[in-house]
Amino acid sequence: MTTPIISVRDVHKSYGRGQNRFDALKGVTFDIRQGESIAIVGKSGSGKSTLMHVLALLDAPTSGTVELEGVDTAALRGGRLNRTRNKTFGFVFQQFFLTGNSSVLDNVILPLKIAGVGRSERKRRGLAALEQLELDDKAKNKAVNLSGGQKQRTVIARALVNNPRIIFADEPTGNLDTTTGAIVEDILFDLNRENGITLIVVTHDEDLAARCDRRLFIRDGLLVEDSAVVAA
Amino acid sequence: MRTIDIIGSAVSNTFRSKTRTILTILAIFVGAFTLTLTSGLGTGINAYIDDTVTSIGASDVMTVTKTPEGATGIAADEPVEYNPDAVASGQPGPPGSTVVALTPTDLDILAAIDGVLDVQATRSISPDFIQFDGGTKYVVGVGSLIAGQSIPLVTGVDPDNGSAELQLVLPVSFAEPLGLGDEDRAVGQTVAIAITDAERTQHLVDATVVGVAEEGLASPTGASIVPNNALSDALFDSQSIGIPADQVERYASASLWFDPASTDAGISALKDRLVDAGYTASTVADQLGSFKTVIDGIVLVLNAFAIIALLAASFGIVNTLFMSVQERTREIGLMKAMGMGNGRVFSLFSIEAAFIGFLGSAIGVVIAMLAGSAISSALSGSLLADLPGLTLIAFDPFAITVIIVVVMAIAFVAGTLPAARAARADPVDSLGYE
Numbered sequence: 001m002t003t004p005i006i007s008v009r010d011v012h013k014s015y016g017r018g019q020n021r022f023d024a025l026k027g028v029t030f031d032i033r034q035g036e037s038i039a040i041v042g043k044s045g046s047g048k049s050t051l052m053h054v055l056a057l058l059d060a061p062t063s064g065t066v067e068l069e070g071v072d073t074a075a076l077r078g079g080r081l082n083r084t085r086n087k088t089f090g091f092v093f094q095q096f097f098l099t100g101n102s103s104v105l106d107n108v109i110l111p112l113k114i115a116g117v118g119r120s121e122r123k124r125r126g127l128a129a130l131e132q133l134e135l136d137d138k139a140k141n142k143a144v145n146l147s148g149g150q151k152q153r154t155v156i157a158r159a160l161v162n163n164p165r166i167i168f169a170d171e172p173t174g175n176l177d178t179t180t181g182a183i184v185e186d187i188l189f190d191l192n193r194e195n196g197i198t199l200i201v202v203t204h205d206e207d208l209a210a211r212c213d214r215r216l217f218i219r220d221g222l223l224v225e226d227s228a229v230v231a232a
Numbered sequence: 233m234r235t236i237d238i239i240g241s242a243v244s245n246t247f248r249s250k251t252r253t254i255l256t257i258l259a260i261f262v263g264a265f266t267l268t269l270t271s272g273l274g275t276g277i278n279a280y281i282d283d284t285v286t287s288i289g290a291s292d293v294m295t296v297t298k299t300p301e302g303a304t305g306i307a308a309d310e311p312v313e314y315n316p317d318a319v320a321s322g323q324p325g326p327p328g329s330t331v332v333a334l335t336p337t338d339l340d341i342l343a344a345i346d347g348v349l350d351v352q353a354t355r356s357i358s359p360d361f362i363q364f365d366g367g368t369k370y371v372v373g374v375g376s377l378i379a380g381q382s383i384p385l386v387t388g389v390d391p392d393n394g395s396a397e398l399q400l401v402l403p404v405s406f407a408e409p410l411g412l413g414d415e416d417r418a419v420g421q422t423v424a425i426a427i428t429d430a431e432r433t434q435h436l437v438d439a440t441v442v443g444v445a446e447e448g449l450a451s452p453t454g455a456s457i458v459p460n461n462a463l464s465d466a467l468f469d470s471q472s473i474g475i476p477a478d479q480v481e482r483y484a485s486a487s488l489w490f491d492p493a494s495t496d497a498g499i500s501a502l503k504d505r506l507v508d509a510g511y512t513a514s515t516v517a518d519q520l521g522s523f524k525t526v527i528d529g530i531v532l533v534l535n536a537f538a539i540i541a542l543l544a545a546s547f548g549i550v551n552t553l554f555m556s557v558q559e560r561t562r563e564i565g566l567m568k569a570m571g572m573g574n575g576r577v578f579s580l581f582s583i584e585a586a587f588i589g590f591l592g593s594a595i596g597v598v599i600a601m602l603a604g605s606a607i608s609s610a611l612s613g614s615l616l617a618d619l620p621g622l623t624l625i626a627f628d629p630f631a632i633t634v635i636i637v638v639v640m641a642i643a644f645v646a647g648t649l650p651a652a653r654a655a656r657a658d659p660v661d662s663l664g665y666e
Contacts, residue, residue: 053660056569058569058659058660059660078573079573081571082571082572082573083571084571085569085570085571086570086571086572087571089569091566091569091570093663095562097562097563097565097566097663099563101248110566110567110570111570111571113233113234113237113241114233114567114570114571114572114576115233115571116233116234116237118234
């Protein structure tokens with residue numbers, strides 16, 4: 001069996017000290033294989049967002065290890081950590097996080113700018129990503145003038161533009177109506193199937209979770225059910 | 233992220249909140265504008281002193297006097313012992329001062345000192361009046377011109393020291409009252425100068441006007457004529473009639489030439505040797521130096537006010553950027569999540585601050601230059617019309633560059649506080665979860 005792209009071993013994460021100490025994760029262990037689509041499902045406050053932050057290396061676990069392609073991420077620091085984040089991950093957020101007054105293209109190429117890619121190369125790859133999401137005619141528009149669905153497609157283009165190995169989607173359809181939500185879901189699952197990008201969706205939407213290969217149910221900081229284990 | 237992209241992003245971020253940025257820029261503008269005007273004032277006045285006062289003397293000449301043993305005149309605080317060689321001081325100083333006269337022996341000693349190329353005694357000539365064609369008599373002084381000096385001429389030429397003809401340059405204000413007509417007609421005319429000798433006999437010496445000089449603030453001679461060597465010899469000879477031969481050659485000071493290529497250290501070494509020999513020497517630079525020190529002092533105080541204005545403006549920058557960081561918290565979080573390093577985030581905001589500083593100072597400097605030029609041309613036609621050649625506010629490209637760089641540096645320092653806050657922000661908190 002190949003090395004899992006992410007391997008989580010007994011991860012604890014707590015905030016605060018003493019009386020105020022709050023344990024968001026109380027020992028979580030699982031593996032994610034390359035090309036899987038995974039839903040992290042749980043109620044608000046269950047620890048699912050904390051788990052995503054730990055997986056995306058935005059937060060370090062209090063104890064336990066997170067391995068990315070067999071490398072212990074605790075060893076990544078400074079510039080290496082930043083480069084790993086930049087090259088490996090793409091993010092899709094419920095609140096979009098677009099810069100309203102900048103053009104759609106400028107928003108999409110932000111990860112390339114951070115990576116230090118040259119101007120013409122950025123433009124070429126940015127337009128290619130927009131084309132893939134059928135937004136190339138909106139490239140020069142200001143992000144603030146887009147509809148909700150267009151905004152989320154812009155965000156997906158931004159997540160895609162640097163050819164990430166893993167896309168994290170935090171409630172990707174939370175701010176969208178059912179029809180647009182369905183379109184965005186289709187786009188994400190197409191990317192997962194056709195481009196082999198590992199998709200990690202954080203959601204409390206059962207329907208969205210049902211479309212994923214595998215579901216991890218989180219409650220009170222513990223992994224209560226792993227659909228892959230149940231099926232086995 | 234490439235440096236050029238950071239700069240580009242910082243510049244475009246500057247214009248995101250236009251009103252706020254413009255107000256901050258205005259605050260800096262006021263400081264930079266004031267600083268440019270005050271430093272322009274210093275540049276203008278010092279340049280004027282340089283231009284007009286080059287005529288005080290050449291750069292390779294020192295004025296030498298014999299060092300007296302004690303203070304004299306009002307500077308003396310106890311009775312002064314009589315010195316038969318004391319003569320009235322020809323140098324600026326407190327009234328009643330005397331200096332010990334230089335004799336031909338002194339001139340020989342000076343000429344022998346290492347580094348001295350030539351020594352020439354400064355003769356003091358006191359004519360009684362100047363007259364044209366039997367007209368009104370006007371009191372006049374004689375300015376002595378030494379090599380390398382220049383006279384700001386309105387018309388005509390410098391007096392020719394090689395010529396045997398008696399020549400002089402007349403101050404422009406004398407042309408009309410003497411009855412010479414305008415300055416162009418004065419050139420070529422012959423005027424008479426009266427001088428009294430030791431036996432109280434008045435002599436009239438005729439000389440040709442070869443040039444007419446502008447009256448500058450620090451013209452070497454003020455309301456004085458500048459004679460050529462032939463004329464000053466003639467006047468001195470007339471004045472010395474009746475003085476015992478051994479008393480004729482008594483001079484208050486002498487001019488001393490040294491190598492024009494001398495370094496500052498070389499000049500001060502020469503001065504030390506002169507002091508050891510019992511003489512006091514000062515170069516033109518020394519004499520100008522005290523003028524300029526006063527001007528520089530005044531300008532420094534004015535600049536201090538401008539700097540205070542800039543400091544006030546820098547708090548505006550701190551405020552603007554703190555608001556900017558606050559507003560862009562999520563964007564900062566996103567950029568960090570995408571792998572932007574803390575250092576780069578810091579640069580992004582501090583470059584934005586420096587750019588605000590650049591805009592404010594560039595606009596301030598440009599408008600101050602326009603205003604300064606307008607003010608000085610308006611004043612030179614009215615209030616300062618008596619000081620020809622004065623550009624009250626002049627601009628020196630180096631000083632302007634320094635102002636812009638200093639303002640940018642102040643802005644950068646002001647920006648470090650908000651920039652550090654942005655750099656420290658935690659991506660998860662910044663993205664505003666839960």
